[in-house]
Amino acid sequence: MKWIRRTALLCAAVLAIGGCGGAGGDDGGGGSSDSKKVTIEFWNIATNEPLKSVFANAIRDFQAKHPNIEIKNVAIENDAFKSKLTTTMQSGKAPDIFHTWGGGVLKQQADAGLVKDVTEDIASWPQKFTNAAIAPYQFDGKTYAVPHDIGMVGIWYNKALFKKAGIEQPPATWSEFIEAVKKLKAAGITPIALAGKAKWPGHYYWSYLAMRIGGLDALKQAAETKDFTDPAFIEAGRKLKELVDLEPFQKGFLGAAYDTADGQAATMGNGKAAMELMGQWAPSVQSSAGKGIGDDLGFFPFPAVEGGKGTNTEALGGGGGFAVGAEAPPEALEFLKFLTEETEHRKAVESGGVLPVLQGEEDAVKDPNLAEVAKHLAATTGFQLYLDQAFPPAVGQEVNDSVAELIAGTETPEGVAKAITETAKSE
Known part of the structure; x- marks a missing residue:
């Protein structure tokens, strides 16, 4: 760099x-x-x-x-x-x-x-x-x-809002996740809190989808070849666009920070959204930026994608x-x-x-929530460091920027893969 x-x-x-x-x-x-x-x-x-x-x-x-x-x-x-x-x-x-x-x-x-x-x-x-x-x-x-901390990114959810929307258990597959988002919207509930301004929270979705579709080997190969145009990465973008097209995020999410009083964590912590995809620190930030939802807070791993090479026992984290x-x-x-x-x-x-x-x-x-994260972490069969940290700084930043543009509707799945590849090859 x-x-x-x-x-x-x-x-x-x-x-x-x-x-x-x-x-x-x-x-x-x-x-x-x-x-x-x-x-x-x-x-x-x-x-x-x-x-x-x-x-x-x-x-x-x-x-x-x-x-x-x-x-x-x-x-x-x-x-x-x-x-x-x-x-x-x-x-x-x-x-x-x-x-x-x-x-x-x-x-x-x-x-x-x-x-x-x-x-x-x-x-x-x-x-x-x-x-x-x-x-x-x-x-x-x-x-x-x-090290001072370790953990994994997963989906934190509001049990009371899930119950209100008629969702009986956390979704284990991407199709079930999409269906849960639709049920939450039908019940008048904001499905997901997202800090669009911060960008890095959005990259978790694309990263996890790439892992679930292509498996960890796809990420390892991309790191070596500096080529992110593999079909797994493009399909990850398409799956993310499928989610974005449902308009699942809170109003004004593109201008929202992560841990401010009107940001992602507070939206979740104040019970105004049903889910957020975040690391092990989420409960403490929800309670600090917002009020916290106590016993209503639950955790589940990112869903598997049907037909994908990865499984929901492989974790993104650090x-x-x-x-x-x-x-x-x-x-x-x-x-x-x-x-x-x-x-x-x-x-x-x-x-x-x-x-x-x-x-x-x-x-x-x-803390029972952290114990739940620790349980899932102990059962992982593979582990991937956050992509905005695993790669050289310029590549990690491009991952964040390109995925943020995809979420904002100004970039295509193919464009994301191309932009990250061009940055990687220029390093």
Whole structure:
């Protein structure tokens, strides 16, 4: 990607005059001392409860034990975070600690020398991460971030609204899903909440449909050949258009954000829509942005497509981890170690904000909705990282943009496949 090449050149120039520094620490990468306070910038997306308080409490407890280390908590809303991090990386810098979804985005940052290889550092840590949780952050036998959450995208639904529309059980196939949408509309209920402005929530539909139709092998092959014109991807677009043509989304969805008071999560959390396709964080954001629907909330995996090569036991998902800027002081790793130690991480799991990433941590899941996600996750027969993170940044952005245009009615299924392919081949 062009900004990666520019970043590498910029870092080389900066190194010649004194280092391509991190956004935080002020001691030039040296160790901490009692006489000199070190400031660590911690960039995260925990702007909603419960993680907002979980991180605040963790920072307080860490600083009490390390009075010479100040953790500057930089919490940024999801979409704004992505934009700000890209701008920062383009300048040749990286925050001391920052949220990452791993995949192709993190790999390019690693290839540009902007993030620290933490393989040896975490080898001595007492906590042990599960293979599934840490895999998105590992490339060529090296680890570039540590996990804090893992999960899968699925359909969250309002049981009371389903009952009102006469839907007796969650749809297991795409035909049943389409029929459920029609029943909800006939009952005067908005079937689906969608953040059209944010774009990334819409890509989940196209990604899952491609998985269900072509199987995981179709995605693997496309990643290798950089060709997304396989019939499975075009058919995914057609199936999505079939859904869009039913006008299933809330009024004004094209201008809706995800976690604002009038966005997707609030629409679902206030009982104004029957479904949303979202990750494991959905219940907490529904309750934070809206009121939450309590016991009426349920979860089911994305439906299978009749005749497709994929199954509904294959999941699209990932989690959230934390990477360390290449020039961050050692104290950054000290805080990251603290944040992911079993005693501390259990607090995050018990809060309902994240799912287990450590071996033997499963019993800490208290929320029944998250337990349901964990059950489905444990039964998965295949796993695919979010496509806007699995591929290089430009390709992931094109997936989001093209699918958003399809949903808005300004692009065709064939056009989506062509645009993603052209972007992939230009990388």
